[in-house]
Each structure stands twice: as structure tokens, then as C-alpha cells.
Amino acid sequence: MASEQGAVAGLWRNAGEARAIDARLAIAADGTTSVTDEAGTVLAWGAFQGTTVSDRIGSIARKVTFPGGGVFETSDNDGIDRIMAPHSRGPAGFIHQLERFRPRLIAFVLATVLLGAAIYRYAVPLLVEVAVAVTPPAVSTLMSKGALASLDQTVFEPSKLDAERQKALSDGFAQLVALTDAPEPERTAYTLNFRAGGPIGPNAFALPDGTVVLTDELVKLAGQDDELILGVLGHEIGHVDHKHSLRQLYRAAGVTALIMLIGGDIGSGTEDIMVQGAALLSLSHSRDAESDADKFSVALMHKAGRDPAAIARFFELLRDKLGDHAEGNFLSSHPATPERIAETRRYAREITGSN
Amino acid sequence: MSSLQTPAGPSLAIRREAFSFTGSAREYFGIWIVNVLLTILTLGIYSAWAKVRRQRYFYGNTHLAGATFDYHALPWRILVGRIIVVTMLVIYNVVVNFFPVFGLVVFAIFLFAVPWFIMRGLRFNARVTSYRNVRFDFTGGYWGAFIAYIVGGALIYLSAGLLTPISSRWMWNYMLGNLRYGGRPIECDPRLGKLYGQMWLPAFILIGGGLLGVAIVIAIVIGAGFPEFDTTGSSGWSIAMTMIAVYGAMVPLFLIVLLAGLIYRAGVRNVVFNETVIDGRHMLASSVHRGRFAWISISNLFATLFTLGLARPWAAIRMASYMATVTALDTTGALDAYASDLKNAGTATGSEFLDVEGFDLGF
Structure with a gap:
């Protein structure tokens, strides 16, 4: 041997x-x-x-x-x-x-905290952008068709708005869409749909493929002021144009997955608390998206030669007719109405003043 | 250590072998921080390797009669399982967000898929675990898991918790009763009466704590008077006050529910382990002190939160040490007379792709 x-x-x-x-x-x-x-x-x-x-x-x-x-x-x-x-x-x-238990573990702790923050701040948004970019339009279309079909079955009734008013609003909507920077195929995907809102009342919302839904209740609330409604539609076009809903969906899924993956190392109690914390933080992104869409509306209305502060007038209507004076806090998905009025009015002045 | 040298004769004398845990917070801290750091650095991919290192550290430091446990999972298999779980999570989110009507259908599909995942998860975990070089196995089927977890879970909700012991009995009977060690069966048949005996204290804590909480909230509301609590509930100030009241009530309520759950869980573990017999001759023994268990769990949670996670390694080691000291095996015969069931050993390493720890197997 x-x-x-x-x-x-x-x-x-x-x-x-x-x-x-x-x-x-x-x-x-x-x-x-x-x-x-x-x-x-x-x-x-x-x-x-x-x-x-x-x-x-x-x-x-x-x-x-x-x-x-x-x-x-x-x-x-x-x-x-x-x-x-x-x-x-x-x-x-x-x-x-x-x-091994050495002083450099302190550096690891710091690196973990910094990296965690950097990933949340930079890598997650980047991955979200990649995911949004590779999502084929067909997926958005499929999602939106599914969402509208299920809402039609459960919540909505057909609109009772007269054809003339519908046509006027649709024309205004088409004019706004034509002024966006979106490429041609995306622009043709925009549709305005009228529904009786039922339980959701005066409302308007956008689905990722450009399907915008407007409820009769909102039209009634606006009275004869079509420009005010177009201001709201501009806001919804902003959500579609900036792909807000896809972004929020991917962000929520990504953050939850990351927390789940370190779950075994942090214990289930801490994991639950972190998931709740991430949900609170995602509300801040939701508020940012709303402000973003508000500004989009102001700019688009201005471009269309209409009143850029139309969206602000809509918020004032909400404040006066529905008594919405609430201050914003970290638990809201939307910024506070008084804040939105001030912000959109300020931006409208800025944009008209500069021309 | 000593039992290895002792030739175990065919005597019927009962010999108590205590579990012990030799991991240290100092040692585990390094393993833990590197796990977390590399998991973040690799956007989660390292988590599979992290899990294997963590499990091997805890299993390898758990001693029984001079030998340790071991964990044999391959990281890439865990990774595949995790990718599947994360993909399903994304699909589930998309469907629930955009197809609310199909959400119900998806929920139903999940309801039927969950038992399958639990079954595969238990089988995976059993087959990658060894003690003294001999593997465990799990032989539970789909419908056993369906009854134990889905029917059992529904039973808890529908009976407002009154039938919880029945559900506990099914779950433990499924989890432990289907376990095999070296091809030999493990029996676990906790008596319902004894499980119900564990419900009195937690029930008393829940009811007493709940009543006390309601009384305190009423006292605060009346005491503060909420002078400017207008009917529309929309003034910023009153919303802030409401939030404080809600959280002020939620946190103690959460602690009470947590405490009751921990006390019940500890009691059930004692009952279940004390009625578990391995190979018809070795009896598990558990003597968890319910108050001490609850104290360790809750103080661990707070220590982890207040140190922003840094106390987690210490907390995990502390819990593992305590659980080992209150667990023993009453043996009537040699522990080294076992051998892996070679027929099963092949499939144990061949066909497992799913490690589904995304689903919590707790109560």
C-alpha cells in the first residue's frame, strides 16, 4: 500500500x-x-x-x-x-x-440590507419592465376580455344612455386616443364601453388592452359637462398607456415570491409580517400610478385643445357632491381628493403657462 | 454515545433515549446570513441550496442514542419544485385579478390540488430524511390527504373551531401514521378524548381574551368620546383615530389568537407523540410545557422583529434546543437493527421532483 x-x-x-x-x-x-x-x-x-x-x-x-x-x-x-x-x-x-463566525459577517449583514433595498428599488422594477415588455398583447386582450365578460355577468347592466350622448363621448375619446404617442395597433385597440354601473356607481376604469368602461352614473354626475368626462377618460387612457395594471400585477407577484423564497430562513411569523408590509408599500405605488394618470389627463386634454383642468373639476365635483374631503394616508390606494385637485390645477397652470 | 458500545440484547426492558440538539446560535448565524445574502444576490435561486444547508445543519445537530439525522435532498430538485410553485402563484394571481368569475373555478382546482401537493411534499421530506443511515418513507395517499386537510379544514371553519380536535387527529394520523422507518410501520392513533382535553385552556384564553378586548375597545371609544367622529367618517382626523383603535384592538387580538394556537399545538404534540409507536416497539415521548413553549415562540417572534431579523438564528436554535429536550424515545430493543428498505430506496432518489414547502403544513 x-x-x-x-x-x-x-x-x-x-x-x-x-x-x-x-x-x-x-x-x-x-x-x-x-x-x-x-x-x-x-x-x-x-x-x-x-x-x-x-x-x-x-x-x-x-x-x-x-x-x-x-x-x-x-x-x-x-x-x-x-x-x-x-x-x-x-x-x-x-x-x-x-x-465562519468572523468580524466580516458584520459586512455581510450590511451587504444583505443594502442589497435587499437595492433589489426592491432597482432590480424588481427592472424585472417588471422586462416582464411587461415580453408580455404579448394577446395576453392583455385575453385578460381584458375575461374581466369585462365576468363583470358584465355579475355587476353591470346595459347602458341606458341615449345614442347621441354616447356618440359625442366616443368621438371625444377617439380624438384623445389619436393624440397619444402609442403605435397604431395599440391605438386601434382602445374602445369606450358604456354600462350601467349598478353597485359600483359613478366610476370609470381601464383594462390593460385599452378597454375603457364608463358608467351611466358618472355621466349623470357630470351633468351636461362632456369635457369633464373626457378629463376622466384621459386619466384612464393614461393608465393603459403606462401599462399600470400589468406593472402592479408583476410587481406584487415578484415581491411575494422573493419573500416566500427567504421564508424558510426568516420563520413563518416574520414572513407573514413582511408580506403585509409589502402590501402596504404596493399601495404607495398605486398612489403614484394615480398621480401619473392625472398628469397624463392634463397633458392630453391640453394637447386636444380642451380644458386641461377638466380632471380637477371632476375631483371638485366629487368633493362637493359626494362629500369626499378625506385626507390621504399610507393605507389609501388613491391620493386624497383635495391633494389631487391642487396638484392637477397646478400642473394645468404650468402646462398652459409654458405655451 | 454509550448505547453504540452496549450490545443490545433481546431484553424487554424499556430504555429511555433522550433527543438532544447541539447547534449553536454563533455557528448558525454565519450559515444563516450567508444563506440570506446569497438568496438575495441570486434573486432567489440560491434559496434551494440555502434550504439544504439549513436542514442539514439542524438535522445533523439532532442526536438520538448516539446518532444523528441527515437530510439528503438535492438542491436542484428543490429549485425545480420552487419554480413550479412560483409559476402557479403568478398564474393564480393573474386569473384572480382578471377573471374574477374563473377565480372560483381556480379556487376549486386549488382545493383539489392542495392535497396532492401536501402528499408529495410529505413523501419527499420523508424520503430525503435519514437516521443512522436508514431512510424514512411516506406511504400516504391522495384521499387521506384530502380528508385530513380539506375536509378537516372545512370542519374547523364550519364548526367554529369546536371540531378542531377531530381535524387534528386526522392530520397527525395521516402525517405520522403513514411514515415508515427502514420499511417498518409507524402507528399514530391519538385518542379524541385526550385531544379534546387540550382544547379547554386555549378556548378559555380565546373567550376570556376576546371579552376583555371588546371591553377595552368600548371603554376607549366611550372614554375618548370621538367628538368629531362625523357620520360620513371621512374627516382625516377621525380616520386616523379609527385606524389607531383598529390596530390597538388588532394587535392584542392577534396575540391572543396566537397564544391560544400555540398552547393548543403544544398540547396536541404531547398527546400525539405519546401515542406514536415505531415498529410496534419504540414509543415516542413528548413533554412540552405549554406555557414555556408559548413563551419561547412569542419572545422569539418579538426578538426577531425588534432586531430586524438578526435575532432569527438565535431564535431558531433556541426553539430547536427546547423541542429536543422535551422529546424522547422509549426503546425496547436495538435501534441499530434497522436497514433501509432497498426496494423503496431506488424510488426515493429517482422520482421526486417536488418539494412543496410553499404550503404551510401547520394548523
């Missing part, structure tokens, strides 16, 4: 057997790995490359598994690392080296 480079003491178990016997493992200079019992009888041997050595984790016992399934187990972590070092390829125990 070639000369031994040292040996480690441990236990030997035959394949799948619980019974253990005291044994020693040695690796010869040529890589021949052998396990012998106390009497010197060879229990197993073979090339070191044919065995599997379990990774070093803390100070748990290491296992060397032979091709036949027999296992040599030892608690002598340093010993086994020393005798296998000349024969193992690559940086053995790299992860274990990182994990």
Missing part, C-alpha cells in the same frame, strides 16, 4: 444499515481511499474521485459515501479536510469559509 497521509477516526456503516462499527479512513498519495476497522481489516476502498464527501456545515458530522453505498462518518471536520485537500478539485468548503 502507498504511504498514508494521515487518517481520521469515525464510524462505518454498510449500505442502508443502521449498525455502525468503529473505523478509520485514510487517503493514500495516489488517491486510494480506504476504510479499515480496529483490527486493520479493509471494509471498503476505492479511488477518492469515486466517493462523495458531504459539504462542511457548521460542525455537523461529515459523511464519505462509497460507490457501493457504504458510509464513513466522522466528526473530525478539520482532519477530513486536511487529508482530502490534495485530492479535491476546486475550492473545497468555499461556502463554509464564508459562514
Whole structure:
């Protein structure tokens, strides 16, 4: 036998057997790995490359598994690392080296916090952009058709608005759409749909493919002021143009998935609390999207040669007729109405003043 | 350690072997922070490797009669399982958001899919776990999981919690009673009466705590008087006050529900383990002190939150140590007389692709 480079003491178990016997493992200079019992009888041997050595984790016992399934187990972590070092390829125990209790773990803590923040701030938005870019328009169309069909079955009734008014609003809507920067195929996908809102009352909303729904109740609330309604439609076109709903959907899914993936390391209680926290933060994104769409409406109405502050007048109507004076807080999905009035009026002045 | 040297004769004497846990917070802290750091750095991909290292650390430090447990899952298999779970999560979100009507259909599909995932998850976990070089196995089927988790879960809701012990009995009977060690069966048949015995204290805490909470909220509302609480409820000030009142009531309520749940869970574990027999001859024994268990859980949660997660390794080690000290095995025969069921060993490493830990197997 070639000369031994040292040996480690441990236990030997035959394949799948619980019974253990005291044994020693040695690796010869040529890589021949052998396990012998106390009497010197060879229990197993073979090339070191044919065995599997379990990774070093803390100070748990290491296992060397032979091709036949027999296992040599030892608690002598340093010993086994020393005798296998000349024969193992690559940086053995790299992860274990990182994990050792050293002052640099403080740097790891800081790196984790900074990286976590950076990923939330930069990588998640980037991934969201990628996901939005690769989502084929057909998916948006399918989603929107499904959403409208299910709302028609459950919530909406056909509109009772007269054809003349519908035509006037549709024409105004088409004029606004024509002024957006969207490429031709996306522009033709925009449709204005009239419905009796039922339980959702005076409302307007947009689906990702450009389907905009306007309820009779909102038209009634606006009286004869068509420009005011067009201001609201401009806001909805803004949501579609900036793909807000897809973005929010991908963002929520991405953040939840990330939290789930570290869930095993942080415990289920902390995981639940983080998911709640992420939901609160997503509301801030929702508020940003609303302000964004408000500004879009102001700019679009101005471009169309209409009153850029029409959307502000709509909010004033909400405030006066529905008594909406609420201050905003971190639990709202929309910014507060008084704030939106001030902000849209300010932006309307800015945009008209600059021309 | 000593039992290895002791030749275990065919005596019928009962010998108590205690579990012990030798992990340290200092050692685990390094493993944990590297796990979290690399998971974030790789946008979640490392989480599969992180899980294997974490599990191996905890299993490898759990000792029973001079031997340890081991975890043999391959990280890439866990990764595949996780990708499947994340994809399903995204699809579920899309459908629920954009097809509210189909949402119900999807919910029904999930209801029938969940037992399958639970079954596969339990089987995966059993097959990648070994003690003394001998693998566990899990032989539970789909309908057993359906009854234990879906019917059992519905039972809890429909009976407002009164039938919870029945559901606990089904779940544990399914989880432990279908486990095999070295091809030998494990029986787990906790008696319903004993499980009901564990319900009194948590029920008392829930009812007492709930009444106390309602009384306090009423006192605050009357005391503060909410002078400017206008009927439209839309003034900013009153919304803020309402929020404070809601959260002021929610946090203690959450703690009461948590406390009752923990106490029930600890009691049930004792009952269940004390009626679990391995291979017809070794009996599990559990003596969790319910108050101490609840204290450790709740103080762990707060320590983790107040240190922004940094105390988590210490908390996890503390809990594992406690659970090991209150667990034992009463043996009547040699523990090293077992061997892996070789017929099953092949499938154990061959066909498992799903590690479905996205579903919590708790109560």
C-alpha cells in the first residue's frame, strides 16, 4: 500500500444499515481511499474521485459515501479536510469559509440590507419592465376580455344612455386616443364601453388592452359637462398607456415570491409580517400610478385643445357632491381628493403657462 | 454515545433515549446570513441550496442514542419544485385579478390540488430524511390527504373551531401514521378524548381574551368620546383615530389568537407523540410545557422583529434546543437493527421532483 497521509477516526456503516462499527479512513498519495476497522481489516476502498464527501456545515458530522453505498462518518471536520485537500478539485468548503463566525459577517449583514433595498428599488422594477415588455398583447386582450365578460355577468347592466350622448363621448375619446404617442395597433385597440354601473356607481376604469368602461352614473354626475368626462377618460387612457395594471400585477407577484423564497430562513411569523408590509408599500405605488394618470389627463386634454383642468373639476365635483374631503394616508390606494385637485390645477397652470 | 458500545440484547426492558440538539446560535448565524445574502444576490435561486444547508445543519445537530439525522435532498430538485410553485402563484394571481368569475373555478382546482401537493411534499421530506443511515418513507395517499386537510379544514371553519380536535387527529394520523422507518410501520392513533382535553385552556384564553378586548375597545371609544367622529367618517382626523383603535384592538387580538394556537399545538404534540409507536416497539415521548413553549415562540417572534431579523438564528436554535429536550424515545430493543428498505430506496432518489414547502403544513 502507498504511504498514508494521515487518517481520521469515525464510524462505518454498510449500505442502508443502521449498525455502525468503529473505523478509520485514510487517503493514500495516489488517491486510494480506504476504510479499515480496529483490527486493520479493509471494509471498503476505492479511488477518492469515486466517493462523495458531504459539504462542511457548521460542525455537523461529515459523511464519505462509497460507490457501493457504504458510509464513513466522522466528526473530525478539520482532519477530513486536511487529508482530502490534495485530492479535491476546486475550492473545497468555499461556502463554509464564508459562514465562519468572523468580524466580516458584520459586512455581510450590511451587504444583505443594502442589497435587499437595492433589489426592491432597482432590480424588481427592472424585472417588471422586462416582464411587461415580453408580455404579448394577446395576453392583455385575453385578460381584458375575461374581466369585462365576468363583470358584465355579475355587476353591470346595459347602458341606458341615449345614442347621441354616447356618440359625442366616443368621438371625444377617439380624438384623445389619436393624440397619444402609442403605435397604431395599440391605438386601434382602445374602445369606450358604456354600462350601467349598478353597485359600483359613478366610476370609470381601464383594462390593460385599452378597454375603457364608463358608467351611466358618472355621466349623470357630470351633468351636461362632456369635457369633464373626457378629463376622466384621459386619466384612464393614461393608465393603459403606462401599462399600470400589468406593472402592479408583476410587481406584487415578484415581491411575494422573493419573500416566500427567504421564508424558510426568516420563520413563518416574520414572513407573514413582511408580506403585509409589502402590501402596504404596493399601495404607495398605486398612489403614484394615480398621480401619473392625472398628469397624463392634463397633458392630453391640453394637447386636444380642451380644458386641461377638466380632471380637477371632476375631483371638485366629487368633493362637493359626494362629500369626499378625506385626507390621504399610507393605507389609501388613491391620493386624497383635495391633494389631487391642487396638484392637477397646478400642473394645468404650468402646462398652459409654458405655451 | 454509550448505547453504540452496549450490545443490545433481546431484553424487554424499556430504555429511555433522550433527543438532544447541539447547534449553536454563533455557528448558525454565519450559515444563516450567508444563506440570506446569497438568496438575495441570486434573486432567489440560491434559496434551494440555502434550504439544504439549513436542514442539514439542524438535522445533523439532532442526536438520538448516539446518532444523528441527515437530510439528503438535492438542491436542484428543490429549485425545480420552487419554480413550479412560483409559476402557479403568478398564474393564480393573474386569473384572480382578471377573471374574477374563473377565480372560483381556480379556487376549486386549488382545493383539489392542495392535497396532492401536501402528499408529495410529505413523501419527499420523508424520503430525503435519514437516521443512522436508514431512510424514512411516506406511504400516504391522495384521499387521506384530502380528508385530513380539506375536509378537516372545512370542519374547523364550519364548526367554529369546536371540531378542531377531530381535524387534528386526522392530520397527525395521516402525517405520522403513514411514515415508515427502514420499511417498518409507524402507528399514530391519538385518542379524541385526550385531544379534546387540550382544547379547554386555549378556548378559555380565546373567550376570556376576546371579552376583555371588546371591553377595552368600548371603554376607549366611550372614554375618548370621538367628538368629531362625523357620520360620513371621512374627516382625516377621525380616520386616523379609527385606524389607531383598529390596530390597538388588532394587535392584542392577534396575540391572543396566537397564544391560544400555540398552547393548543403544544398540547396536541404531547398527546400525539405519546401515542406514536415505531415498529410496534419504540414509543415516542413528548413533554412540552405549554406555557414555556408559548413563551419561547412569542419572545422569539418579538426578538426577531425588534432586531430586524438578526435575532432569527438565535431564535431558531433556541426553539430547536427546547423541542429536543422535551422529546424522547422509549426503546425496547436495538435501534441499530434497522436497514433501509432497498426496494423503496431506488424510488426515493429517482422520482421526486417536488418539494412543496410553499404550503404551510401547520394548523
